Amino acid sequence: MYPYNSKTILENKSSKEKSETDTDVYKKKLLELLEMSAKDELKDINYYKKLVSKAKDEVESKLLKDIYMNSAKHYNFLKKIFLVLTAEEMIDADDFIEDYVIGDLEDELEKSLFKELEDVEFYRQFSSFFEDEDMLKMLYEIITDKQNNGIKLTYLLGR
16 A cells, blocks of 8 residues: 555664755655555545445444544544645645445455554554654544554454
């Protein structure tokens, strides 16, 4: 999902002597990861919105709506972080919406579970690039939500 090896970026961050160019390269990669994360959350919004329509009952519908709403919140957090770092708005969200074909609900829930767990690991590593307390709080909330999404999906798979 994320093409950059975040450990490499982290190693670059920790070097004591950096030239202006190194700092620019680091910031550029960080912003690229931030934009990719936001795009991924937009994909999740669209994906979970479609999954809600496939829900078999009210419980499934409610849990999938919760995950859908979490994705929207995560996207807004990432937009705020981008704005603080760049003083610019992130690229228009409409450019990132993909149309999904939803197959068997159980298969989709299983795929979603593993994706949410992968996202947890990504955001854990990604949060290590930040020192700002407010940004860290937003990223930690994303991590917690992703873990809770995994729990909800596990529940739905076990029903």
